[in-house]
Amino acid sequence: MADFKVHQRDGEGVSVIDLKGYLDAHTAPDLENAFQKLLTDRKYNIIVNCKDLTYISSAGLGVFMAFIEDVRKNKGDIKLSNMSPKVYNVFDLLGFPILYEIYREEQEAVLKFREQKKA
């Protein structure tokens, strides 16, 4: 489906997932597959860059809920970055900023992972 794309980039000890398009009940399985692959590959330091994410519904938010526990059990985290105000509002309505670290820029999330690794 051309209206949603998940692209993975691997950096130093961090994997970045770029989301593009809309994340709803139809496209949520694509993101689930991407998270599942990261877990299978034992990559637990994950940043989801939402720069080109134009829409999210609860089906998309549910994917983050489905994986965060497993990721944190393995001493990793899912951090989010570059959200548009429209997408952030949906995360905020559901109280996600309590549970997830959300950064303006991807680089801030990368630095946070590095700090946490040193600690």
Next chain:
Amino acid sequence: MAGKAQKLTKTIESRTDNLLEVRDFVLQASRRFGFSEEEASKIVLAVDEACTNVIKHAYQYAPDRTIEIVIQPERDSLHITVIDDGKAFNPSVARLPDLKQHLSHYRRGGLGIYLMRTLMDKVEYKYAPGKRNEVRLTKYLTASEPRA
């Protein structure tokens, strides 16, 4: 314009790939009615959640059933009714999750109902199991949004 506005109807098959078409239909109607982009986005998301609930719960992902979406503009409000003939499910009586507790237990269900009730001014439900279920979502124009 306070005259009787036109009712709009769309019927889709119960597949998630049709959600995009529903969102576009609702977005256009909400804009035309005079809602701001922010309010129109809220309506779109609420209707998406209602249709997703029908696909998941009423039809349990059967792809060949139908969902009817009826948009009825009134003088100062927009009513969107989502109609199915599947298993009855009443989101208006479903317990609203305590969000903090819900999230701390990593639960992913129930968020759609919470969103519908948070984003809209009113959520009403009528059902006749196996015959016709209706979720009626209402949003009022605020004083700052002049009626088109």
